[in-house]
Amino acid sequence: MSDIGHARKTLGKRILDGTGEASFPDRRAAFNNRELSGSLGALVDQVALHANRITDQDINAAREAGLSEDQIFEIVVCAAVGQANRQYDAAIAALDDAAGKE
Amino acid sequence: MRLQVLDSGHGFGTKALFALIRTVSRQPVLDVVKVVKYRADFYGKPMSAVTQEAMRGPSNWSVGDRELMAAMVAKTNECEFCVKAHSAVAQKAYGHEQKVSELLSDPKNAHVAEPLRATLLMLGKLTREHTVNAEDMRAVLAAGASPQQIKDALAVCFSFNVIGRLADTLGFSIPSQEAFDAGAKYLLARGYR
Numbered sequence: 136m137s138d139i140g141h142a143r144k145t146l147g148k149r150i151l152d153g154t155g156e157a158s159f160p161d162r163r164a165a166f167n168n169r170e171l172s173g174s175l176g177a178l179v180d181q182v183a184l185h186a187n188r189i190t191d192q193d194i195n196a197a198r199e200a201g202l203s204e205d206q207i208f209e210i211v212v213c214a215a216v217g218q219a220n221r222q223y224d225a226a227i228a229a230l231d232d233a234a235g236k237e
Numbered sequence: 238m239r240l241q242v243l244d245s246g247h248g249f250g251t252k253a254l255f256a257l258i259r260t261v262s263r264q265p266v267l268d269v270v271k272v273v274k275y276r277a278d279f280y281g282k283p284m285s286a287v288t289q290e291a292m293r294g295p296s297n298w299s300v301g302d303r304e305l306m307a308a309m310v311a312k313t314n315e316c317e318f319c320v321k322a323h324s325a326v327a328q329k330a331y332g333h334e335q336k337v338s339e340l341l342s343d344p345k346n347a348h349v350a351e352p353l354r355a356t357l358l359m360l361g362k363l364t365r366e367h368t369v370n371a372e373d374m375r376a377v378l379a380a381g382a383s384p385q386q387i388k389d390a391l392a393v394c395f396s397f398n399v400i401g402r403l404a405d406t407l408g409f410s411i412p413s414q415e416a417f418d419a420g421a422k423y424l425l426a427r428g429y430r
Contacts, residue, residue: 136385137294139287139392146283155279184367186405187315194239194406204242205276208407212280215402218367223395225368227388233374234384 147220150213156205157213165210166217174200175210182214238268239408243275251275262423264416268409269322269400284399288429291392298389300425301330302353305340306393309357312341313364316401318409323397325414325421355380356390363394 151162164170168183174196181189197207238244247255251274255266273281292303304327311319324341328334339347344357355377363369377387403409 137290137296137389137392139290139294139395142283142286142290143395146287149283150279153279182402182406186402189406189408191239191408194408204240204246208240208243208275209279211403211406215399215406216284218402219395219398222363222367222398223391226363226374226391226394229369229371230374230384230387230391232371233378 143220143223146216150209150216155209156203157209161206162209162213165213166220168214168217175202178207179210179214182211183218186215238271238410239406243268243271243407247271247275262416262419264419265410265412267322267412267416267420268407269318269404272403272407284396285429287392288396288400291389291396293428294389294392296389297383297386298353299330301327303389303393304330305337305353306357306360306390307397308337308341309344309360310364310394310397311401313361314398314401314405316404317411318404319397319401321411321414321417322420325417326424329418329421329425351380352377352382352386356382356387359387360390360394363391364398 147166151159151166155162157165161171161175165175165179168179171179174193178189178193178197181193194207197210198204202210254274255271258264258266258270273285275281292307293300296303298306304323308320308323308327311323320341324337327337331337336347336349340349340357344354344361347354359369359373359377362373374387378384382390
């Protein structure tokens with residue numbers, strides 16, 4: 136049966152702990168959707184919760200805050216993977232609960 | 238595409254590959270491919286490993302079922318690019334266009350096996366509300382899906398909750414149906430590697 140466990144861990148480790156243009160704290164904060172304020176915090180929150188409402192202005196605001204396109208790319212990836220991770224982990228916990236696992 | 242580097246910042250070898258794709262397929266390179274190929278060691282390669290396992294790894298769900306789940310996640314996220322892309326793959330996999338559109342528009346009443354229906358509804362709730370509880374999972378188990386089938390479906394959901402967010406945030410262009418059909422043919426033949 137399929138098992139994304141290893142590949143998912145590798146992805147998370149790469150985007151959070153590997154080399155990149157955005158700082159390690161910013162990537163981790165984007166992944167967790169915490170501790171970021173201003174236009175960057177707003178963009179991360181939108182990516183996590185309302186990505187379909189994002190506009191050019193949201194991306195431009197991050198540029199105007201001084202982020203390069205590579206940094207924005209990395210932050211957006213971290214925000215998207217982080218939100219998907221939280222949802223996946225919550226669902227697996229619910230399944231374990233339903234199936235009577237510890 | 239909202240970030241110019243993702244449109245034109247690729248290295249020479251990747252640009253040559255894109256030119257080849259355009260020539261052979263007679264279609265534009267899809268934005269999802271441009272993102273996967275941009276600094277591929279950061280996102281594209283590790284994410285493709287996840288998606289390949291979720292969509293083409295061993296599972297009691299068929300390829301069509303998993304592509305349908307991807308389209309359902311995309312529909313719930315209101316991600317037009319992913320809905321069209323994965324509806325096209327599911328239609329080719331099932332060989333039945335109407336079945337996919339019926340399932341996406343009304344999964345509660347569509348003609349489909351109960352385990353798949355219950356799983357689609359659970360994935361919709363998880364994607365819409367960002368969480369589910371044990372009661373939701375008991376409903377899927379009671380409908381006949383095995384715990385492993387649910388895990389396999391959650392893997393699909395993970396992948397497309399990432400990819401859909403990138404599509405909407407980065408502003409993927411919506412190409413013609415012919416371009417989606419060409420992409421679907423490729424994904425069925427080659428997978429997500």
